[in-house]
Structure formats: C-alpha cells, structure tokens
Amino acid sequence: MTEKNRFVTLVTFCTLTALVTSQTCPPTEDVAPCTCKVSRKGTVLVECVNINSEEILTRAVQALKGYEIAYFKLVKSNLSSLPSGLFDGTKINRIEILSSVLNDLGPKDSDASPFIGLEDSLTELVIFSPMKSVKKWNWKHLSPLTKMKRLLINRCHNTLKVETELSYVTNSSVTWFQFSTCCITEVRPGALDAYQNLETLDLMGNRLSRLRRATLPKTAPNLKKLELSRNMISIIDVDTFTNLPALKEIYLESNDIAYIYEDVFGGIWNQLELLDLKDNNIICDINLAWIVGQQMIYDSADQVPLQCGYPSTMTGRSIKTLTKEELRAVGVVQRPVGRNKKDNFCIDTE
Numbered sequence: 001m002t003e004k005n006r007f008v009t010l011v012t013f014c015t016l017t018a019l020v021t022s023q024t025c026p027p028t029e030d031v032a033p034c035t036c037k038v039s040r041k042g043t044v045l046v047e048c049v050n051i052n053s054e055e056i057l058t059r060a061v062q063a064l065k066g067y068e069i070a071y072f073k074l075v076k077s078n079l080s081s082l083p084s085g086l087f088d089g090t091k092i093n094r095i096e097i098l099s100s101v102l103n104d105l106g107p108k109d110s111d112a113s114p115f116i117g118l119e120d121s122l123t124e125l126v127i128f129s130p131m132k133s134v135k136k137w138n139w140k141h142l143s144p145l146t147k148m149k150r151l152l153i154n155r156c157h158n159t160l161k162v163e164t165e166l167s168y169v170t171n172s173s174v175t176w177f178q179f180s181t182c183c184i185t186e187v188r189p190g191a192l193d194a195y196q197n198l199e200t201l202d203l204m205g206n207r208l209s210r211l212r213r214a215t216l217p218k219t220a221p222n223l224k225k226l227e228l229s230r231n232m233i234s235i236i237d238v239d240t241f242t243n244l245p246a247l248k249e250i251y252l253e254s255n256d257i258a259y260i261y262e263d264v265f266g267g268i269w270n271q272l273e274l275l276d277l278k279d280n281n282i283i284c285d286i287n288l289a290w291i292v293g294q295q296m297i298y299d300s301a302d303q304v305p306l307q308c309g310y311p312s313t314m315t316g317r318s319i320k321t322l323t324k325e326e327l328r329a330v331g332v333v334q335r336p337v338g339r340n341k342k343d344n345f346c347i348d349t350e
Helices: 003-023 054-062 164-168 262-268 286-291 324-330
Strands: 035-038 044-049 068-075 091-098 124-128 150-154 176-180 200-202 225-227 249-251 274-276 308-310
Touching: 044 054, 262 286, 286 324
Parallel strands: 044 068, 068 091, 091 124, 124 150, 150 176, 176 200, 200 225, 225 249, 249 274
Antiparallel strands: 035 044
C-alpha cells in the first residue's frame, strides 16, 4: 500500500469513527431495555423507563461508551440510588431524572459518585421528580461535575431547608440554578456561596417567607435574574439586593409583599429592567411616594399595570397614576393580616 493510500485509508477511518461517535446509536440489543434514537439534528437521545435493577441500568449505560449522547433520560425509576461509576467512560451532555424516587443520588454512606467520568461532558442535570428524600441526599456525589452549567431541581417535596452541604454540588461553573417547587422554607447562610458565576437563580414555588442577603451567593457579579414568585415572602431585608451589579430582573409575583420600600429597592431601581410584583396587594401610602416619577419597571412584565391593594380608597388604582400629594394625604397604612394563600405546590410537610 502506498503512503498516499495509507493516508486516505486513515482519513476515511477517522471520518467514519467521528460519525459513529456523534450521530449513531449503539446496537439495540446492547442498550435494551433502554431506547436510543437520533434526532433530525443528528443528536443522540437515550431514554430508560421503568428500570428498577442496578445491574440492568449499568449494563445499558455502559453500552453508550464511544458514543456522544446529547440527552440521557431516566424515567419512572424506583432505584434507591444510582450505582457507583454508572456513567464512567461515557460522554453525555444532559441528564434528566424524571418522575423517579431516589433515596440518594449515589450509594448511601459512600462518596463513590455515579457521575465520575462526566467531568468534561455533562453541562446540564435536570431532576423533575416528587422525591421526598432530597434533604438527605449526599450532595458530594455531584462534585465531579466541574463543568456543569445548569442544575435544575423541581418538585422535590419536603426539602424544607437548603443546607450548606449544597456547596459540594460543583465549583463555580454553574450559571443557572433552579430549586423550585420543593417546599423550601429557608436557604441557610452560605448554602449558595459556591455559585459565584450564577446568572439565574430560580427559587419559585417554595415557602420562603423572608429574603436576606445571605439567601443569595455571597459573591454574585453575574447574577442577572432572580425568580422568587409563588412563595410566601412578606419580609425583605434592606440589604438583600446589594452588591449585585448585573441584576436586571426580579420576579416576586404571588407573594405577600405589602410595601415597596425605598430602602430595599431604591438602590437598584435604575439598574433593573423588570420588577414583577403582581398579585401582592401592595399598600399605597406615604411609603410609596418615592416611586412617583421613577421608571415604571413594575409594569414591564405584561400589559396589566401594577395596582394598589390597600387602603380601600386606593384599591384597583394603577400605581403609575398616583401622585405624591395623594400618598402623603393617605399617611401610613398598617399591613393587613396575611392572606394565607392556598399552597398549590407543596403537598407534603413534616
């Protein structure tokens, strides 16, 4: 064989190998009972449904070695945990755990992570499951995922508190963190301090009643969006939104916020592009006078203007139509008794 022919053969082999790696599935019998398909865009999608045996899951996942998997889904699994080294040797970009019940992410009382080997490939982990044991998870199992950009956790009943152990999840690579609809009543100080590059923090649909600066990462120079809707927030500490130079959007819809205090929002008002305060029964009294003449970022969410909830003489008035004279005449109005809104998200309690 001539040197030229060897070169052509080598190029052809490399090309075919690249195609196999990025655009094909393993043999059906190797990945069964999981299924694999290639999308129209050429990405490989793997789904494992109703698998309750660690051995079966491990055999199917290990058959993915040598293939580039865009999406891996584990659906309706009753495994107590993911086996150690489950994904070792694979290349997966996004993992979704859906409608499953896991007592822990990995083996109990062990730091032998199922996610070893995904350090350079996994960028998204999505967990949307009604799991009651999340508060007992060993978060160190996620520590290998040093390049993960998105960590989305949703509908994990009975979490109650976000503990400082969450700092083990990853280094500062995560830009989007979601911990929503998980019955969270408190974020412990320092729990999110490792997330220094966050751009989006989503704590929607929980039971937070008070916001503090310590609820957020200590250092968050890139944080642009705070999603805090559908909680029970009635108190926001005056320094909550300080030292957040990139913050543009705050969503506080459907809470129990009565006052838009200047001490809380005044310092960031001109840097914000949106402040969603719908469904909060805002008190329109002298405390709101400072907002008159300011940019109306509170009406940016949709076409419905933000309205007064109290006092009765102001109920239904669009806040942007108020004058300082009117608000001074109202004086100070005391906060009414909390609305005790029905909780449509958190079902289980301790």
